[in-house]
């Protein structure tokens with residue numbers, strides 16, 4: 015009988031200090047199938063994939079490719095076996111161009127001379143074929159997270175890998191891009207490639223995956239045919255109880271203005287034009303205002319300008335009646351601004367610090383955490399971290415002393431969200447706050463955001479996720495090419511209408 | 527249990543440092559063998575023996591004191607480099623800042639007749655300002671600190687040569703001795719010299735340098751300031767995001783680094799152990815050896831105390847090598863080889879981890895094979 019499995023991972027066990035990340039897990043990937051991996055944050059999905067990709071060595075278990083046992087000691091072995099991986103957190107060289115990153119390690123050469131032109135053509139061709147829209151000459155540090163993701167995908171396609179691992183590829187993509195990616199994945203599977211696909215978004219799994227394996231707290235729960243399972247069943251299987259996928263919230267009662275932005279213009283790093291053009295908006299107490307839009311339309315720069323990470327070209331920002339246009343970042347934070355950043359690794363965390371140090375990243379100088387001689391009160395820091403961990407269910411191997419780098423992506427995000435919300439701000443700027451979180455955690459964070467609103471705080475949500483936008487916000491502002499092109503009421507607007515604004519097909523004159 | 531110890535970070539650092547030392551000595555020995563096989567064994571022993579070269583105890587102790595005197599500045603330089611390194615900066619300019627320290631301390635002592643306290647204060651200020659140049663260039667003009675540091679090293683050297691011309695005899699390239707002109711610029715011994723057979727060079731510089739190591743360790747690990755600096759070093763963007771003045775931190779840490787290096791210079795030159803030669807063609811090696819000492823000490827201030835001593839020990843030891851068998855530079859060569867190898871601490875640590883992983887894997891495989899064999903046997907029956 016011919017072997018029908020491209021990859022089998024049998025009885026894999028992988029331990030980390032304080033935690034068994036994978037406990038006797040078995041999954042089998044059929045040839046040409048799209049196999050989804052589902053599980054809560056910290057369930058061990060990335061770890062399992064890293065074992066397959068040779069980044070970690072399992073303590074127990076066997077990996078078989080086409081029925082034969084293989085030993086994958088490092089990513090090079092994996093590559094040689096045709097296994098490619100797009101990591102949850104990208105592995106790109108910031109100061110290199112997109113093209114350089116794609117061909118790195120497999121540079122085409124003639125007599126030792128780099129044949130960049132050839133590579134470039136191949137890359138452009140692939141990019142065209144799969145509609146990835148990349149600029150091969152842009153530098154990684156200058157492009158958005160979405161584009162970095164696409165670079166990673168191209169990297170894998172360029173290497174002509176047969177077994178493709180996508181670790182949460184869609185967490186950073188826009189709905190349109192996700193549709194495209196789904197399409198690409200189906201095409202790839204049809205071409206005979208086998209795909210392992212991690213996602214927290216159940217509808218995506220329903221849409222593309224043939225089968226789905228579920229992990230919970232490091233243990234294997236089961237594998238189901240996706241066409242036979244409902245979204246509710248899947249989420250119950252994953253979390254262990256039923257999840258409410260929609261946020262329940264009361265009518266909003268906006269109070270006075272907390273944030274007032276007048277004619278904000280922010281320069282772009284990528285091109286000569288301004289990324290944010292003349293944007294004016296107000297956020298009131300007790301409302302969630304959402305900036306919707308397709309990735310790369312100036313949202314990132316808008317938040318940079320607002321939080322002080324980049325200077326404004328012109329405009330004025332008033333927070334609680336105080337002009338903070340030129341205020342340094344610390345001042346803004348102290349005047350009641352909280353900011354869940356878009357890129358958790360770039361801004362949100364000091365990855366080499368333990369979790370407890372990360373929990374006080376903006377408060378470490380306050381008297382609770384530093385005594386009057388400038389010494390840290392480590393005990394208080396630890397206790398504070400323990401409180402946040404408990405309250406927000408941040409899971410990690412060793413609690414407060416876990417180095418942030420070793421935490422699962424979703425739990426890193428939870429730690430940031432916990433820190434920012436717990437500061438009890440006047441204005442909460444949440445950029446993609448639920449990126450990479452499991453449904454249970456999303457439910458929890460959404461509730462927290464609504465609770466902030468109900469407590470009379472102003473919330474400015476920046477999200478690429480249509481569902482989140484429609485669900486959580488009280489008012490939607492659509493940003494297109496750096497301008498606010500429409501204001502919608504989530505109760506009356508449809509997703510299609512929102513989509514038209516986001517694509518730039520429709521626009522109103524919006525008065526702040 | 528043993529595995530746990532093997533995987534412990536502190537143990538690994540220590541172990542890796544020891545391996546580096548042994549490797550360095552071995553390679554040094556091989557080089558000596560090549561040059562002149564007869565004296566090699568003896569020569570390498572001399573390097574290691576250092577002050578034990580003398581047979582009389584009082585001479586041994588006195589010379590041990592001399593090694594300590596020269597360890598103090600080296601320790602300061604390694605602290606200087608280590609401190610900047612924690613903020614993500616490679617302060618190769620420590621050598622120049624050390625040189626500035628020499629210049630200012632000697633000038634204040636010899637030309638202006640100041641006491642040792644103001645001499646040290648002015649030297650520290652000068653070193654800090656010199657470090658600030660690197661910091662300003664780095665944070666405002668994005669000039670790499672290594673490049674500007676190296677340039678400034680040369681500027682420091684020639685300025686020092688020029689300025690100290692004023693405090694020397696026209697017949698000699700060396701600056702005046704401190705004991706003739708300005709007694710009160712010499713660091714007090716507080717009776718320490720009695721412990722070292724009356725070696726007057728043994729001054730408070732030695733305990734002070736150890737105090738500095740402890741201070742640096744405390745600042746980095748226990749204070750708000752250290753928290754900020756390390757955060758900036760690990761992730762500049764996150765430091766900015768949470769409102770730390772990351773530009774200011776870069777400048778301040780280089781200023782502190784510069785001040786420490788300059789104080790290191792005072793710790794040697796204000797004991798009158800050495801005089802500056804105004805024809806020097808290179809900055810003193812102490813600043814660069816500080817890099818090796820910092821790495822050999824596992825980038826830990828307390829570790830730096832021991833690594834600095836070791837490096838100084840072999841540097842001085844090198845001078846006892848028999849000069850009839852080897853040329854005069856051999857001492858520098860041997861110590862340089864050992865110091866060079868010290869830079870490999872992190873590589874060795876990495877290699878060690880790889881080895882541990884591999885052996886674990888092998889063990890697992892073996893265990894599995896045995897288990898499989900057992901089940902098969904069971905099946906056969």
Ligand SMILES: Nc1ncnc2c1ncn2[C@@H]1O[C@H](COP(=O)(O)OP(=O)(O)OP(=O)(O)O)[C@@H](O)[C@H]1O
Nearest residue numbers: 030035055056057058059060061420421422423424
């Ligand atoms: N290198 C490491 N060192 C120590 N612990 C680790 C390491 N990598 C992962 N872990 C731990 O193993 C567990 C599983 O992590 P993993 O990244 O596999 O989760 P995940 O299922 O991918 O979650 P998410 O959806 O949040 O990405 C987590 O508790 C994490 O803290």
Ligand SMILES: [Mg+2]
Nearest residue numbers: 060102422423
């Ligand atoms: Mg993960």
